[in-house]
Structure formats: structure tokens, C-alpha cells
Amino acid sequence: MIAYLAFNEFIKDLDFELKNKKAISDRLFISPDRQKPLWAQSIWYDVEEIEIASVGDAVKALKARGKWWASYSFVHHRRSELVQEQLPKFKIPPLSFLGKIPDQPMGAWTMIEKNKILVAANTSSPFPLGKIQFSEDKVTPPSRAYLKLWELFTLTGVKPITGSRCLDLGSCPGGWTWVLQQIGTHVISVDKAPLDTKIAKLPNIEYLKKDAFQLKPSDIGPIDYLFSDIxxxxxRLLELVEEWRASGLCKNFVCTIKFQGETDWATLEKFKKIPNSRLVHLYHNKHEVTWICLQ
Ligand SMILES: C[S@@+](CC[C@H](N)C(=O)[O-])C[C@H]1O[C@@H](n2cnc3c(N)ncnc32)[C@H](O)[C@@H]1O
Incomplete structure (x- = not known):
């Protein structure tokens, strides 16, 4: 069995996405099938259901299967706490940008009845229940949107090389432009609104006060990456991406697909079908999905 824990805000989306499943709680589903949903914060593999006679029994069962455990509690909170308190304590320091990702496996467990726990020593993330916490820069970036690129570059390895020419569409106030500039790329930063003044002053940033949908690929010329957080x-974003793909002037794309109201599943399918591409819901994505296309 595999368990899928939804992001708190996107339970409905995970429920819609998962097939052949049973709800364990409002946020947790189990299925015999290995699926790749976008809206799961954490996936628990090879889940075991274990009968326990006592708190000590649960501790023993967990310790026998792994070292570090994150607890998801939806009932029997105090009893779950008593178990968790007796498990080895872990302290994961906030992740730094491009820093080392913890390499120890992180297990996950939940108490479904007073005398029954669900346990998985192997989960989709080395972070407890998939929660990624960066050591944030609270001074320079003008918005928290930069955390999406920090996560992408640090955890997936997708990252333009130094000297790349990057187009950043919908760039104001400049969080993404700042990250791209910091890793040594040349950034063409486009928005109808101005960049934060301290970002605009940095070298290797060319700011264009333009409507991204009016801009033609030929106005910009060849680029290594197109980033969009518009x-x-x-x-509308799909049309823009198709225009750039057809132009042959850009091969790599990182675009946030944002939803107003309901998730647009039909357009997501169209993005998904574009060759060499994939969709991810980053931990730092809100009601949006990141589409990545690399050649
Ligand atoms: C979520 S913000 C981007 C945040 C940015 N990535 C950062 O890190 O600071 C979205 C931006 O899209 C811009 N936008 C919306 N429509 C646009 C258009 N047609 N052309 C250019 N920018 C647009 C908005 O002005 C806004 O600044």
C-alpha cells in the first residue's frame, strides 16, 4: 500500500487526482497503486498497518524499522505525542540555497486507531512530511517568490549555468530576477510594473517595462531559459509558451501555471503532453504548478 498526504490547502485536488484510493483522514489517502500526483506533500511507500498494545509497543515497532520518524496526527493526538517523544529526536537545520540535502531516510507514521498505526520507513522526501524549510534571506529579495527558484535549483538540480541568457517574464518586484542574477546569468527581466530599486541596480539585469504577451520572441532573440511567474x-501562458517553442529561440522553460478558483486540469494535461517536460507542485508553490521543459 502507498499513502498520499495532501498539502493542507489542496486536499480537494489530491482527492480528485488519485484513483483507486481510500481516505484515512481528510488529508491522508491510501492506494495499492503507485501514482504520481501533483498535490501530495508526502508519499509513503510500502505502508504497514501494525497492531499495538501500548505506547511502548508502537515505539518498539517504529524503532525496529527506521531511525527518524515524522508523525502525522489526526486523532489520538496525546497518545501519538507520547510515542513521538520516545523516538530519536532529529534536528534538521534549515536548508541553505544550493546546500546539501539530508541523505538519511525519513519515515512517516500515523495512529489510525488507539491500537493501530500506519507506518512507512520509506517516504518521498528526506524532510519531515515533505516540509522544506530554507534559511531565508529576509533582507535582499523583495518578495518570497524567490523560494520557488531556490527549491527548484537546490532540490531538483534544474539550474541555468553561469553566463546563460535568461528571460524572466512577470518579474516584478524581482525575487526570481535576483536569484538568476546571483547564480551568474544575464537576466532580461520583463514586467509592466517596475523592479524593486535595489534589484534594478544589480549588474547583468536588463529590465524591459513591457507586456509579456506583446513581446515577440524575435524582439529578444536566442535565450537559454524562459522563466515565467506571470x-x-x-x-494564455500555454499560448505564450507555444509561440516561444515554435520560434526555436528558447529550449528550456520554467513556468508557474497559476490558478484562479478551480484548478484547470484540461490545460495542465496540455502542458504535460509537451515533449521533455514535467509538472511539479513545489513545496513553495501556492495554488499553482511549476512546468519544467528541458532539452
Ligand atoms: C507573482 S508576481 C511575480 C513575482 C516575481 N517572480 C518575483 O520573484 O518577485 C506576478 C507578476 O506578473 C506580472 N504580470 C501580470 N501580467 C503581466 C503581463 N501581461 N506582462 C508582464 N507582466 C505581467 C505582474 O505585474 C506581477 O508583477
Whole structure:
């Protein structure tokens, strides 16, 4: 069995996405099938259901299967706490940008009845229940949007090389432009609104006060990466991406597909079908998905 824990805000989306499943709680589903949902914060593999006679029994069962455990508690909170308190304590320091990802496996468990726990020593993330915490820069970046690129570059290895030419569409106030500049790329930063003044002053940033949808690929010329964090309807972003793909002037794309109201599943399917591409819901994504296309 595999268990899928939804992001708190996106339970409905995970429920919609998962097939052949049973709800264990409002947030946790189990299924015999290995699926790749976008809206799971944490996936628990080879889940065991274990009968326990006491708190000590649960501790023993968990310790026998792994060292570090994160608890998801939806009932029997105090009893779950008593178990968790007796398990080895872990202290994961906040992750630094491009820093080392913890390499120890992180287990996950939950108490489903007073005398029954669900346990998985192997989960999809080395972070407890998939929660990624960066050691944030609270001074320079003008918005918290930079955390999406920090996560992408640190955890997935997707990252333009130094000297790349990157287009950043919908760049204001400049969090993404700042990250791209910091890793040594040349950034063409486009928005109808101005960049934060301290970002605009940095070297290797060319700011264009333009509507990204009016900009033609030929106005910009060849680029290594197109980044977009524009707030717009998904079909509009798809049109823009198709125009750039057809131009042959850009091969790599990282775009946030944002939803207003309901998730636009039909457009997500169209993005998904673009060759060499994938969709991820980053821990730092809100009601949006990151589409990555690399050649
Ligand atoms: C979520 S913010 C981007 C945040 C940015 N990535 C950062 O790290 O600071 C979305 C931006 O899209 C811009 N935007 C919306 N429509 C646009 C358009 N047609 N052309 C250019 N920018 C647009 C908005 O002005 C807004 O600054």
C-alpha cells in the first residue's frame, strides 16, 4: 500500500487526482497503486498497518524499522505525542540555497486507531512530511517568490549555468530576477510594473517595462531559459509558451501555471503532453504548478 498526504490547502485536488484510493483522514489517502500526483506533500511507500498494545509497543515497532520518524496526527493526538517523544529526536537545520540535502531516510507514521498505526520507513522526501524549510534571506529579495527558484535549483538540480541568457517574464518586484542574477546569468527581466530599486541596480539585469504577451520572441532573440511567474490564466501562458517553442529561440522553460478558483486540469494535461517536460507542485508553490521543459 502507498499513502498520499495532501498539502493542507489542496486536499480537494489530491482527492480528485488519485484513483483507486481510500481516505484515512481528510488529508491522508491510501492506494495499492503507485501514482504520481501533483498535490501530495508526502508519499509513503510500502505502508504497514501494525497492531499495538501500548505506547511502548508502537515505539518498539517504529524503532525496529527506521531511525527518524515524522508523525502525522489526526486523532489520538496525546497518545501519538507520547510515542513521538520516545523516538530519536532529529534536528534538521534549515536548508541553505544550493546546500546539501539530508541523505538519511525519513519515515512517516500515523495512529489510525488507539491500537493501530500506519507506518512507512520509506517516504518521498528526506524532510519531515515533505516540509522544506530554507534559511531565508529576509533582507535582499523583495518578495518570497524567490523560494520557488531556490527549491527548484537546490532540490531538483534544474539550474541555468553561469553566463546563460535568461528571460524572466512577470518579474516584478524581482525575487526570481535576483536569484538568476546571483547564480551568474544575464537576466532580461520583463514586467509592466517596475523592479524593486535595489534589484534594478544589480549588474547583468536588463529590465524591459513591457507586456509579456506583446513581446515577440524575435524582439529578444536566442535565450537559454524562459522563466515565467506571470499571473495569468493557464491557456494564455500555454499560448505564450507555444509561440516561444515554435520560434526555436528558447529550449528550456520554467513556468508557474497559476490558478484562479478551480484548478484547470484540461490545460495542465496540455502542458504535460509537451515533449521533455514535467509538472511539479513545489513545496513553495501556492495554488499553482511549476512546468519544467528541458532539452
Ligand atoms: C507573482 S508576481 C511575480 C513575482 C516575481 N517572480 C518575483 O520573484 O518577485 C506576478 C507578476 O506578473 C506580472 N504580470 C501580470 N501580467 C503581466 C503581463 N501581461 N506582462 C508582464 N507582466 C505581467 C505582474 O505585474 C506581477 O508583477
Amino acid at each position: 499571473i495569468c490564466y493557464p491557456p
